[in-house]
Amino acid sequence: MSAISTKHLISIKDLSSEDIELIFSTADNFKEVINRPIKKVPSLRDITVANVFFENSTRTRLSFELAEKRLSADVVNFSASGSSVSKGETLVDTVKNILAMKVDMVVMRHSSAGACEFLARNIDAKVINAGDGAHEHPTQALLDAYSIREKYGNVAGLKVAIIGDILHSRVALSNIFCLHKLGAEVMVCGPTTLMPKYISSLGVKVSHNVREALEWCNVANILRIQLERQQTRYFPSLREYTLHFGVNKALLEEVGRDITIMHPGPINRGVELDSDVADSGQSIILNQVENGVAVRMAALYLLAN
Ligand code: CP
Numbered sequence: 001m002s003a004i005s006t007k008h009l010i011s012i013k014d015l016s017s018e019d020i021e022l023i024f025s026t027a028d029n030f031k032e033v034i035n036r037p038i039k040k041v042p043s044l045r046d047i048t049v050a051n052v053f054f055e056n057s058t059r060t061r062l063s064f065e066l067a068e069k070r071l072s073a074d075v076v077n078f079s080a081s082g083s084s085v086s087k088g089e090t091l092v093d094t095v096k097n098i099l100a101m102k103v104d105m106v107v108m109r110h111s112s113a114g115a116c117e118f119l120a121r122n123i124d125a126k127v128i129n130a131g132d133g134a135h136e137h138p139t140q141a142l143l144d145a146y147s148i149r150e151k152y153g154n155v156a157g158l159k160v161a162i163i164g165d166i167l168h169s170r171v172a173l174s175n176i177f178c179l180h181k182l183g184a185e186v187m188v189c190g191p192t193t194l195m196p197k198y199i200s201s202l203g204v205k206v207s208h209n210v211r212e213a214l215e216w217c218n219v220a221n222i223l224r225i226q227l228e229r230q231q232t233r234y235f236p237s238l239r240e241y242t243l244h245f246g247v248n249k250a251l252l253e254e255v256g257r258d259i260t261i262m263h264p265g266p267i268n269r270g271v272e273l274d275s276d277v278a279d280s281g282q283s284i285i286l287n288q289v290e291n292g293v294a295v296r297m298a299a300l301y302l303l304a305n
Pocket of ligand 1: 056
C-alpha cells in the first residue's frame with residue numbers, strides 16, 4: 001500500500017488528490033470490514049489515540065471513537081467540561097499532560113481556528129483536526145466526497161451546491177478544497193451577509209438564490225445556521241431565513257430535478273431543511289454518517305503508518 005504524504009491532518013490543503021484517492025480506497029476496505037459480523041481488525045493494536053474535544057460534538061466524536069476501536073487502538077476521551085481547563089490550564093499543557101501518558105495520536109476539536117495547527121507545531125504526536133472554529137473540518141469533507149463518489153461512482157465533473165451559512169462553516173471551506181481537488185464544480189449559496197468576502201477567490205460560483213442553486217446542481221449539501229458563532233444578527237429572523245433559503249419538498253418538486261441531498265448534521269429541522277426532504281429517498285445523510293467511520297478508520301490507519 002502507498003503512504004499518505006502528510007504527518008498530520010489539519011487541512012484538506014495538506015492532501016494531494018492522490019492522498020484523497022488513497023484514503024477512499026482504504027476506506028472501501030474498511031467499509032467492508034465494518035459490515036462484517038466481526039467488525040474489528042488489529043491494525044492499530046499498539047497505538048493509543050486521545051480524542052480531545054473542547055467543543056460539543058455527536059457525530060465526529062462517536063465516529064472517531066468507533067473508528068479507533070474498530071482498528072483495535074487504545075482510546076482515551078477528554079472533554080473540556082469537567083477538566084482542569086476551567087482552572088486555567090493552557091491547551092498545550094493539557095495535551096502535553098495527556099501525551100505524558102504515552103499517547104501516539106491526538107484527534108482534536110477546538111472552537112479556535114488554527115488550534116490544531118498550533119498543537120501540531122508544539123507536540124510530537126500526530127494530530128487530526130476534528131473541526132477548528134470556522135476554519136476546517138477535513139474528515140467531514142472527506143466523508144462527504146466519499147459519499148458522493150459512492151453514489152455517482154466518481155466526483156469529477158459533478159456540480160455540488162453548498163447552501164446555508166457559508167461564513168461560519170468549516171465544513172464549507174473543507175468541502176470546497178476537497179471537491180475542487182477531485183474535479184467537481186462548486187457553487188455556494190446563502191444570504192449576502194453569510195458569505196465571506198473572499199469567497200470568489202476560491203474559484204466557486206456564488207448565488208443568493210436557492211432555486212438557482214438547485215436548478216444548477218447534482219448534489220446539494222445543506223448547512224446549518226451556526227447561531228453559536230454569530231455575535232450579531234445576519235438576517236431578520238429564522239422564519240425569514242427559512243422562507244428564502246430553506247429546502248423543502250415543494251421547492252424540490254418545482255425544480256423537478258434528481259438532486260442528492262446531503263447535510264453534515266446536526267440538522268435544524270424546519271429551518272434549513274424540512275423533514276420531508278431530510279428523510280426522503282433523495283437524502284444520503286445517514287450514508288454520510290455510516291461512511292464517516294470507514295473514512296476516519298482510513299485516515300487514522302494511513303497517518304499511524
Ligand atoms: N458534522 C459534525 O461535525 O457533527 P458534530 O458537531 O455532531 O460532530
